[in-house]
Amino acid sequence: MTKKQLLSQYPLNWKNKGFGIKIFCSIPKIATGILITADKNLVLVDPGDGILRDLNREITPAQLLSISDIFITHGHHDHVGGVWALLTYWRVVRKLSPVNIYYPEGCVEIESIYSAFSKVYSNTISYRINLRKIGNSRKIKASGMEVKPFPVLHREYELSDDRNVNVPALGYKFYFTDMSICYGGDSARCEPLEKMVKGSDLAVLEAGFEEGEPEGMHMSVSEAAEIGKTAKNFFLVHVPQ
Numbered sequence: 001m002t003k004k005q006l007l008s009q010y011p012l013n014w015k016n017k018g019f020g021i022k023i024f025c026s027i028p029k030i031a032t033g034i035l036i037t038a039d040k041n042l043v044l045v046d047p048g049d050g051i052l053r054d055l056n057r058e059i060t061p062a063q064l065l066s067i068s069d070i071f072i073t074h075g076h077h078d079h080v081g082g083v084w085a086l087l088t089y090w091r092v093v094r095k096l097s098p099v100n101i102y103y104p105e106g107c108v109e110i111e112s113i114y115s116a117f118s119k120v121y122s123n124t125i126s127y128r129i130n131l132r133k134i135g136n137s138r139k140i141k142a143s144g145m146e147v148k149p150f151p152v153l154h155r156e157y158e159l160s161d162d163r164n165v166n167v168p169a170l171g172y173k174f175y176f177t178d179m180s181i182c183y184g185g186d187s188a189r190c191e192p193l194e195k196m197v198k199g200s201d202l203a204v205l206e207a208g209f210e211e212g213e214p215e216g217m218h219m220s221v222s223e224a225a226e227i228g229k230t231a232k233n234f235f236l237v238h239v240p241q
């Protein structure tokens with residue numbers, strides 16, 4: 001695949017020697033859903049609404065049961081909307097192996113979903129859920145990969161007025177053998193993102209900026225493409241449709 005800007009229809013696919021990513025969907029305010037493959041290991045990233053349906057089409061029930069790591073970039077509904085469905089599905093099919101959920105420190109959405117899920121189903125949950133709050137940029141070993149979290153710049157509006165505030169948000173760089181995939185989550189242009197994208201085999205970058213919105217929330221297509229060109233290949237996602 002040559003270096004180019006890809007704004008094709010979902011799903012987007014990239015694969016190289018046992019390492020791959022499938023982006024089922026990434027539409028702002030609607031849903032994201034990403035599956036990373038490293039040999040036989042499957043990892044979910046930002047499982048938004050519809051992820052269970054997409055996984056059911058893509059992989060076997062046994063593969064779905066084998067998933068042990070979920071990475072969340074931030075708590076916006078279009079990135080975490082499928083978490084409740086996944087947790088509940090695994091309870092119904094009696095998953096036994098534990099699942100780790102990695103998320104940025106301060107992401108109350110994940111903690112609230114977990115807390116409500118634990119309360120509703122209390123002692124009928126067949127598997128362990130480990131909340132792995134990330135407060136620094138240390139590398140994590142997960143599902144046969146090394147994963148490097150990095151801070152990104154993302155904001156949201158407050159309801160009461162027109163102010164917008166910072167959201168706890170991370171990007172992740174996934175390393176497998178001698179390859180790497182860098183996913184920035186939702187982010188405005190920022191230094192840590194530019195640094196991590198550079199030289200990656202694949203960069204997945206949001207280009208969600210819409211006319212009239214304040215600075216510091218999203219990148220424009222041209223900003224994202226400019227950063228993307230520093231990687232070997234890149235996808236632009238989260239483009240308003």
Ligand SMILES: [Zn+2]
Pocket residue numbers: 074076154186
């Ligand atoms: Zn967001």
